[in-house]
Amino acid sequence: MTENTDTDSIQNMTLDELREEIEDIDRGIVELIARRTYVADAVAQVKAEKGLPTTDESQEERVMERAGDNADHFEVDSNLVKAIFRLLIEINKAEQRQSR
Template identity: 80%
Template sequence: MSTNDSDPEQMELDELRAEIEDIDREIVELIARRTYVADTVAQVKSDQDLPTTDESQEERVMERAGENARQFDVDANLVKAIFRLLIELNKVEQRQNR
């Protein structure tokens, strides 16, 4: 199937794909920002000799993730799975840096 730039449907599809590319970049940027802040939290924990894992904080993060998912009508289980992965990756990094 060849792309025809004069085809309005193809142009719309290309614009939508470009928008998805922009959103994907923003998601990665937000993950990078979150990771930076989590690294700072890890440093504060280390400086104060606090444990790496704070289960009550993790629970609050997961509750917020579920609430935000419902607010934006996104599958809460999917959002929570993504946040669980982010939390686990941060914990691994925190342990490695101690």
């Protein structure tokens, strides 16, 4: 589908259909967060095995830059996306510290 077709079809949806669409999207977001957390846990295990520190500021900077680039690509507020990613990173770091 083209972007215009997506926009047109969304504009023709009822309120209940729109809410159902948001519910499906929310479910997908939670699934992706769960996948990201699982992989971050694996990263934490590798760091622990190799005696590496929990925090890697250069990697965090790369993640934030990538988040900003993706936000720009999808025309979403970059500050909002970066705030979400900062929260995800902080949660993962807290979990890594607790597991050590």
